[in-house]
Amino acid sequence: MTTQTKAQTPADPRDEIVTYLPALRAFARGLTGNVTSADDLVQDTVLKAWSKFDQFHEGTNLRAWLFTILRNTFLSQQRKRAKEVADSSGSFAAKLASKPDHDGRLALQELNEALKTLPVEQREALLLVGALGFSIEEAAETCGCAPGTIKSRANRGRKALAEILHLEKGEQLDSTDSSVTAVMAASPTIF
Amino acid sequence: MTTMSGTDDNESNGIAPAVAQQIDENLKRLYSDATSEDLPPSLTELLNALREKDAQEKSGDK
Numbered sequence: 331m332t333t334q335t336k337a338q339t340p341a342d343p344r345d346e347i348v349t350y351l352p353a354l355r356a357f358a359r360g361l362t363g364n365v366t367s368a369d370d371l372v373q374d375t376v377l378k379a380w381s382k383f384d385q386f387h388e389g390t391n392l393r394a395w396l397f398t399i400l401r402n403t404f405l406s407q408q409r410k411r412a413k414e415v416a417d418s419s420g421s422f423a424a425k426l427a428s429k430p431d432h433d434g435r436l437a438l439q440e441l442n443e444a445l446k447t448l449p450v451e452q453r454e455a456l457l458l459v460g461a462l463g464f465s466i467e468e469a470a471e472t473c474g475c476a477p478g479t480i481k482s483r484a485n486r487g488r489k490a491l492a493e494i495l496h497l498e499k500g501e502q503l504d505s506t507d508s509s510v511t512a513v514m515a516a517s518p519t520i521f
Numbered sequence: 522m523t524t525m526s527g528t529d530d531n532e533s534n535g536i537a538p539a540v541a542q543q544i545d546e547n548l549k550r551l552y553s554d555a556t557s558e559d560l561p562p563s564l565t566e567l568l569n570a571l572r573e574k575d576a577q578e579k580s581g582d583k
Contacts, residue, residue, distance in 0.1 A: 344572070351564060356555035369561055376564070380571050438551050441544075461548035462556070488544045489535045497540045 343392055344383060347376065350393050353462055354400055360457040361404045363446045371407070375400040397472040401454060408450070437495075444494040452487030459484050 354375060358368035378399050379386075386395055445453055451473075458469040459480065469484075470477040492498050 344575075348560075348565075348568060351560055352556045352558065355558070355560075356552040359555050360552065369563065372564060373567055376567055376571070438547060441547050442551055445548075456544075456548060457552070460545040461552040463549070485535065485541075488541045491544050492536045492540050497543065498536060 343386065343388060344380065346392055347379065347396065350396050351376075353393075354396060356462060357397060357454075357457055358400060358404070360445065360453060360461065361401075361450070363442075371400060371404055374403050378403060391468065391471060394468050394471045397458070398474065401472060405450070440495060441491065444491050447494065448487050448490055452483050452490065455480050455483035456487040456491075460488075 351372065354372050355368055358371040358375075359365060362368045362371060375396065379396055386392065445456065448456070454473060455469060458464040458472060459466060464472070466477045466480050470480045473480060
């Protein structure tokens with residue numbers, strides 16, 4: 331069936347964790363909306379992954395396994411915080427909706443802020459599939475749901491973003507022209 | 522049996538495919554910095570500490 335080159339197989343999958351850290355950080359930023367919280371979340375993820383590596387089945391998808399740990403850690407932190415913090419996402423959305431802008435960096439900033447207003451299940455679907463290039467199947471494995479569920483969550487998320495950012499009314503989320511590239515280069519970090 | 526879900530595809534008709542594509546492209550752009558940044562020292566130090574701890578435990582077992 332499959333031919334595996336055993337000589338090239340890493341001795342320990344733990345050594346591969348570092349490969350996925352940049353994408354894990356990006357996913358964590360998208361979920362938390364905050365660089366510091368994101369790095370804390372990635373640290374917690376690494377610690378958890380390390381402590382339960384005996385539960386990881388070699389030859390299965392390490393990336394999806396790590397992303398699942400990060401996601402579950404985030405969701406459990408969020409459940410704890412939900413008891414303490416009132417939700418302010420509604421006012422966020424209203425503020426964004428009243429302020430369309432053509433500047434590219436602002437457009438990306440608005441996209442980032444708009445993303446934060448989405449329900450977490452739509453946000454994670456968009457982050458995995460849209461931002462990080464996961465296949466629908468791998469995103470489904472990561473989130474523990476059916477591929478069709480990921481697909482519809484991503485679609486609902488895109489639709490919500492389009493509404494918040496006025497994209498359906500002919501506005502361009504224009505961050506691809508040269509002026510925007512220049513702005514992005516000068517100020518690379520949105521977070 | 523079809524593997525492509527017509528129902529799910531219909532749901533994306535809520536917005537124009539070009540708009541959906543535009544959103545995905547900008548999401549990629551938004552997170553491209555995060556995926557290409559150097560790792561913070563705290564993370565690499567954590568990994569090194571975990572590896573060292575494992576190595577010490579292994580050598581202690583022997």
